[in-house]
Amino acid sequence: MSERKLHPAVAGAQPMYRAENDPDAPLFEGAYKQRFDDILTRYPDKRAAILPVLAMCQELRGWISSETIERVAELLDLTPAYVLSITSFYTMFRPQPVGKYLIQVCTSIGCDLCGAENVVEKLLAATGTRTGEISEDGLYTVIEVECLGACGFATVVQVNERVYESVKTETVTRLLEELR
Amino acid sequence: MAYPHSHPRETRILSEHFGEIEATTLDGWIERGGYKAVEKALGSMSREQVIEVVKESGLRGRGGAGFPTGLKWSFMPKDDTLPHYLVCNADESEPGTFKDREIMRWTPHQLLEGCIIGSYAIGASHCYIYIRGEFVDVIPVVNQAVVDAYSRGYLGRDILGSGYSLELTVHLGAGAYIAGEETGMLNSLEGRRAEPRIKPPFPAAKGAFGMPTTVNNVESLAVVPHIVTNGGDWYRQWGTEKSSGTKLFSCCGHLQKPGTYEIAMDFNLKDLLYDLCGGPPEGREFKAVIPGGSSVPILAADELDAECSYEGLEAAGSMVGSGGLIAMDDSTNMVHAVRRMVEFYAHESCGQCTQCREGTYWAAKILRRIERGGGREEDIPLLLDISANMAGKTICVLSDSAAAPIVSSIQKFQDDYMALIAKGQHAAVGT
Numbered sequence: 001m002s003e004r005k006l007h008p009a010v011a012g013a014q015p016m017y018r019a020e021n022d023p024d025a026p027l028f029e030g031a032y033k034q035r036f037d038d039i040l041t042r043y044p045d046k047r048a049a050i051l052p053v054l055a056m057c058q059e060l061r062g063w064i065s066s067e068t069i070e071r072v073a074e075l076l077d078l079t080p081a082y083v084l085s086i087t088s089f090y091t092m093f094r095p096q097p098v099g100k101y102l103i104q105v106c107t108s109i110g111c112d113l114c115g116a117e118n119v120v121e122k123l124l125a126a127t128g129t130r131t132g133e134i135s136e137d138g139l140y141t142v143i144e145v146e147c148l149g150a151c152g153f154a155t156v157v158q159v160n161e162r163v164y165e166s167v168k169t170e171t172v173t174r175l176l177e178e179l180r
Numbered sequence: 181m182a183y184p185h186s187h188p189r190e191t192r193i194l195s196e197h198f199g200e201i202e203a204t205t206l207d208g209w210i211e212r213g214g215y216k217a218v219e220k221a222l223g224s225m226s227r228e229q230v231i232e233v234v235k236e237s238g239l240r241g242r243g244g245a246g247f248p249t250g251l252k253w254s255f256m257p258k259d260d261t262l263p264h265y266l267v268c269n270a271d272e273s274e275p276g277t278f279k280d281r282e283i284m285r286w287t288p289h290q291l292l293e294g295c296i297i298g299s300y301a302i303g304a305s306h307c308y309i310y311i312r313g314e315f316v317d318v319i320p321v322v323n324q325a326v327v328d329a330y331s332r333g334y335l336g337r338d339i340l341g342s343g344y345s346l347e348l349t350v351h352l353g354a355g356a357y358i359a360g361e362e363t364g365m366l367n368s369l370e371g372r373r374a375e376p377r378i379k380p381p382f383p384a385a386k387g388a389f390g391m392p393t394t395v396n397n398v399e400s401l402a403v404v405p406h407i408v409t410n411g412g413d414w415y416r417q418w419g420t421e422k423s424s425g426t427k428l429f430s431c432c433g434h435l436q437k438p439g440t441y442e443i444a445m446d447f448n449l450k451d452l453l454y455d456l457c458g459g460p461p462e463g464r465e466f467k468a469v470i471p472g473g474s475s476v477p478i479l480a481a482d483e484l485d486a487e488c489s490y491e492g493l494e495a496a497g498s499m500v501g502s503g504g505l506i507a508m509d510d511s512t513n514m515v516h517a518v519r520r521m522v523e524f525y526a527h528e529s530c531g532q533c534t535q536c537r538e539g540t541y542w543a544a545k546i547l548r549r550i551e552r553g554g555g556r557e558e559d560i561p562l563l564l565d566i567s568a569n570m571a572g573k574t575i576c577v578l579s580d581s582a583a584a585p586i587v588s589s590i591q592k593f594q595d596d597y598m599a600l601i602a603k604g605q606h607a608a609v610g611t
């Protein structure tokens with residue numbers, strides 16, 4: 001995991017879905033403590049750090065557990081109930097573990113018109129899962145999401161930190177092989 | 181090969197360097213004339229002069245509402261001692277809209293220049309670029325640009341020796357369409373749920389952290405350096421009196437050449453669809469087109485001979501909105517398409533207002549039922565009734581946005597509804 005010092009201006013703007021994560025990783029240590037401190041310097045108020053700090057926790061651990069919620073609440077002088085009200089409002093926070101590759105398929109109107117439903121079906125069949133489940137080998141979780149903001153390149157599929165444009169049913173198998 | 185598709189009839193100001201990988205770097209940007217506008221604004225213009233030239237240009241906000249940018253900036257207090265904030269709205273989540281993404285991933289420094297000049301004009305000491313967290317391929321590009329701009333003295337203390345200092349922070353959303361609404365964005369930035377606020381107070385009086393704040397869309401800010409460099413009259417040479425300049429239209433759906441195109445605002449919608457986007461797929465015809473993102477009314481095929489200006493699309497019965505054009509050909513069932521759009525709003529409603537929370541939920545449920553063959557004739561007046569209750573009565577206009585496709589599809593494509601309802605009733609009789 002990267003120990004490279006980030007500029008404080010972007011310390012809170014790192015990808016929160018990574019294939020390499022560890023549900024038991026220590027939070028707020030070493031470089032991550034540094035990032036936490038840097039994030040706090042960017043806002044006039046501690047509460048404002050909640051999204052970047054939660055994102056950093058998910059980047060490390062892959063999901064947001066109740067233990068994570070309690071730690072974040074303590075560090076930011078908030079209640080755990082408040083932090084939970086945030087993690088449940090914003091859809092990118094995962095309330096339970098997911099496969100190594102979180103495959104998010106856009107099924108909003110732009111992609112829907114171009115066959116997104118078939119892409120979802122094909123992905124579910126190829127990974128042997130139902131929506132939201134982790135595949136038996138622990139590698140994949142497929143979910144449907146709303147517009148990913150790349151509608152001209154339908155169907156848009158986001159896998160962890162990568163965006164795949166123009167995915168067709170015929171290219172699903174290749175996409176999954178590329179991930180392995 | 182030019183950026184995925186380009187066309188000689190485009191007017192490429194913002195998009196001139198789309199597709200050029202070197203333009204994403206600071207050196208590449210400077211080679212293309214970058215940061216000259218920042219030098220000019222901070223070095224030789226007062227705050228008021230910057231606001232004045234943007235007013236003269238006639239630029240209207242590109243985030244959806246079309247509010248004049250210079251006028252919005254002039255609402256910021258002038259002689260106070262409070263910290264001011266500029267929040268760049270890079271939450272782009274409106275289905276059909278992918279223009280800000282293209283600005284950020286191909287020309288991040290163009291946006292930074294706009295952020296610096298905009299911040300200077302409103303007297304901001306800190307600018308936040310609020311990018312939706314899903315933009316995983318865009319975020320590293322913007323981050324790199326910010327770090328490079330700091331290292332070269334375009335951000336930070338005493339920028340280029342002008343005496344003006346600005347901090348800039350990249351702030352990520354975490355999955356919430358409603359964070360794109362400007363007061364929802366302010367709540368989100370403050371670490372709250374992205375629930376829109378009742379206005380007034382407007383952000384210029386009481387915005388982020390209770391301080392005077394301006395929220396501007398990516399496209400609105402990115403064009404500002406061009407206006408500062410070339411002047412307001414120069415920008416006015418394109419478009420109409422009320423809709424000056426150029427606008428990015430991101431075009432998706434049933435098109436031969438989907439993509440983001442930059443057109444003068446008096447461009448004809450039909451030409452955009454047939455010339456630039458290459459028309460519908462082989463052997464198909466257009467059935468319906470949504471010109472400005474899923475929140476604006478649907479146009480039928482015989483309503484497409486319209487000017488893409490704010491007033492032109494309004495006269496045609498729709499709106500410019502975000503410029504997220506969605507084309508549907510004659511293979512589309514409008515009940516299905518509208519159901520997908522309404523489900524989006526049901527999913528994204530923040531839930532504060534009863535009309536929106538309940539209306540989107542029930543409308544989606546009824547549309548699903550019709551699509552599956554369980555529709556009744558009374559469903560049409562019922563949907564219209566629900567829609568009427570949803571419009572004009574809520575804290576923000578998400579509720580109105582959800583009602584727009586329902587109402588316009590029933591007006592223009594009632595046959596699609598009736599066919600499904602009749603088919604369902606026929607099947608029920610048969611069982």
Ligand SMILES: Cc1cc2nc3c(=O)[nH]c(=O)nc-3n(C[C@H](O)[C@H](O)[C@H](O)COP(=O)(O)O)c2cc1C
Binds near residue numbers: 245247395
């Ligand atoms: C439900 C809703 C969602 C919105 N989403 C966005 C968005 O994603 N991006 C954006 O720039 N503006 C969005 N807006 C418009 C903003 O509220 C605001 O008008 C805009 O950011 C102002 O910038 P401008 O004046 O430069 O257009 C949204 C508005 C509503 C009601």
Ligand code: SF4
Binds near residue numbers: 576
């Ligand atoms: S209209 Fe809908 S999204 Fe807007 S504030 Fe009300 S409930 Fe929330």
Ligand code: FES
Binds near residue numbers: 108147152156277
């Ligand atoms: S509709 Fe799929 S990315 Fe926008």
